[in-house]
Amino acid sequence: MVVAAPAVRNPTPPFSTDEDGYMTCENVRIRDIQNDMDTSPMYIYSKEQLVNNYKAYEEALKGLPSIIGYAIKANNNLRIVEILKDLGSGAVLVSGNELRVAVKAGMDMTKTVFNGNGKTYQELLYAVKCGCLINIDSEFDLEHIVDAAKEVKKTANVLIRINPNVDPEVHPYVSTGLAGSKFGIRNSHLKWFLERIKEEDVLSLVGVHCHLGSTIKKVDIFKDAAEIMLGFINDIRSEGFDTLKYLNIGGGLGIDYERIGEHIPRPIDLINTIRPQLTEAGLTIIVEPGRSMVGNIAVFVSEVIGVKTSGSKNFIVTDGSMAELIRPSLYDAYQFICLTQPGGSIETFDIVGPVCESADFLGKNRTMPTPVEGSGLAVMDAGAYCYVMASNYNMKPRPAEILVDGDEWRIIRRAETFDDMMSLYDR
Numbered sequence: 001m002v003v004a005a006p007a008v009r010n011p012t013p014p015f016s017t018d019e020d021g022y023m024t025c026e027n028v029r030i031r032d033i034q035n036d037m038d039t040s041p042m043y044i045y046s047k048e049q050l051v052n053n054y055k056a057y058e059e060a061l062k063g064l065p066s067i068i069g070y071a072i073k074a075n076n077n078l079r080i081v082e083i084l085k086d087l088g089s090g091a092v093l094v095s096g097n098e099l100r101v102a103v104k105a106g107m108d109m110t111k112t113v114f115n116g117n118g119k120t121y122q123e124l125l126y127a128v129k130c131g132c133l134i135n136i137d138s139e140f141d142l143e144h145i146v147d148a149a150k151e152v153k154k155t156a157n158v159l160i161r162i163n164p165n166v167d168p169e170v171h172p173y174v175s176t177g178l179a180g181s182k183f184g185i186r187n188s189h190l191k192w193f194l195e196r197i198k199e200e201d202v203l204s205l206v207g208v209h210c211h212l213g214s215t216i217k218k219v220d221i222f223k224d225a226a227e228i229m230l231g232f233i234n235d236i237r238s239e240g241f242d243t244l245k246y247l248n249i250g251g252g253l254g255i256d257y258e259r260i261g262e263h264i265p266r267p268i269d270l271i272n273t274i275r276p277q278l279t280e281a282g283l284t285i286i287v288e289p290g291r292s293m294v295g296n297i298a299v300f301v302s303e304v305i306g307v308k309t310s311g312s313k314n315f316i317v318t319d320g321s322m323a324e325l326i327r328p329s330l331y332d333a334y335q336f337i338c339l340t341q342p343g344g345s346i347e348t349f350d351i352v353g354p355v356c357e358s359a360d361f362l363g364k365n366r367t368m369p370t371p372v373e374g375s376g377l378a379v380m381d382a383g384a385y386c387y388v389m390a391s392n393y394n395m396k397p398r399p400a401e402i403l404v405d406g407d408e409w410r411i412i413r414r415a416e417t418f419d420d421m422m423s424l425y426d427r
């Protein structure tokens with residue numbers, strides 16, 4: 001049998017392969033973590049990559065007054081959010097509980113934006129009390145914010161989320177800035193919103209916001225949106241609003257899931273493309289990166305239960321599944337998969353989990369070394385929209401999350417247990 005190293009395609013530190021063919025995260029062998037852990041599967045994060053990603057945004061925004069508002073929805077692990085807060089990040093939230101995470105992490109509320117098309121009244125009361133920025137998404141949302149601000153007896157600093165009708169050229173499920181989207185207000189209604197805001201002393205209009213979608217690979221799309229937003233800023237100013245402070249251009253930058261060396265724009269490419277518009281706006285720029293901040297900081301690591309051939313197809317069956325990582329099943333999303341240790345001959349496999357659904361796959365038609373039972377398998381770029389979308393389907397507990405920092409690693413959130421799931425019953 002041929003013994004091959006794990007196929008980490010385009011290994012980019014901190015994830016790499018050592019001379020013995022074991023996958024590493026920073027200075028730690030992933031297999032060693034797997035051997036020491038009582039539970040599998042798990043998420044393993046690199047602190048170094050997280051810090052580098054934040055610094056890439058910081059560097060890109062140099063010279064522009066700006067706020068980096070990390071989109072907590074991408075990964076809400078408190079320890080990850082705390083690291084970002086310590087680096088100077090603010091946050092973007094879509095629920096009261098995400099706001100609670102930001103508060104727990106000690107985030108600066110003046111750098112925090114509460115966004116969303118369905119904020120409840122209770123959530124708005126909490127947001128006004130916290131003093132974060134709040135996006136207006138619709139007529140009813142505006143009325144709810146007014147009521148909440150009056151009840152709390154505090155001014156709400158609001159931004160209007162505008163739907164610029166720009167096509168981000170991404171999967172329809174992650175496209176948000178097109179005319180048919182449920183998010184934001186349309187151009188034709190802007191006047192009504194401005195009139196209504198003028199009538200209410202409890203509202204201070206401090207900015208405008210747009211967000212086009214996620215996994216965007218063409219930065220010119222942001223340029224179109226920035227131009228449109230400049231138009232809105234001028235319209236708003238000409239209506240007598242002199243309180244505008246922020247232009248929020250949202251998040252949405254894609255990452256290199258394929259790992260084939262394709263040029264995916266970096267934060268600097270994004271900001272440089274729209275720098276003239278940002279400068280012309282003369283406002284503090286808010287960016288809301290989720291995926292491009294945390295996507296490549298993690299691998300989802302599982303263990304092989306067995307390998308089988310059915311008809312002409314080979315399957316690797318692992319203890320990781322769509323319950324812990326649903327992106328491939330939900331969007332047909334591609335994430336690179338490799339072994340965390342040396343394997344055998346190179347074959348083509350579908351990589352599937354134990355969940356009772358044919359949609360339960362992590363990857364299809366993957367050519368890679370043949371594992372043995374117990375081999376470790378890593379799905380790369382699993383830091384964004386992976387753990388956060390995990391479920392208990394088939395009574396699978398949510399996995400542990402581990403943070404690697406140089407030579408050290410620690411569990412930053414333990415795995416759920418059967419008892420955790422049982423603890424929610426009335427008796």
Ligand SMILES: Cc1ncc(COP(=O)(O)O)c(C=O)c1O
Pocket residue numbers: 071074092115176211213214215250251252253288289290291292384
């Ligand atoms: C309003 C808003 N801001 C920021 C984000 C983060 O997007 P991404 O993870 O693509 O950077 C999202 C998610 O798409 C969003 O809806």
Ligand SMILES: N[C@@H](CCCC[NH3+])C(=O)O
Pocket residue numbers: 073174176214327384385
């Ligand atoms: N859940 C999506 C991203 C949603 C972006 C939030 N609006 C994904 O995994 O790619």
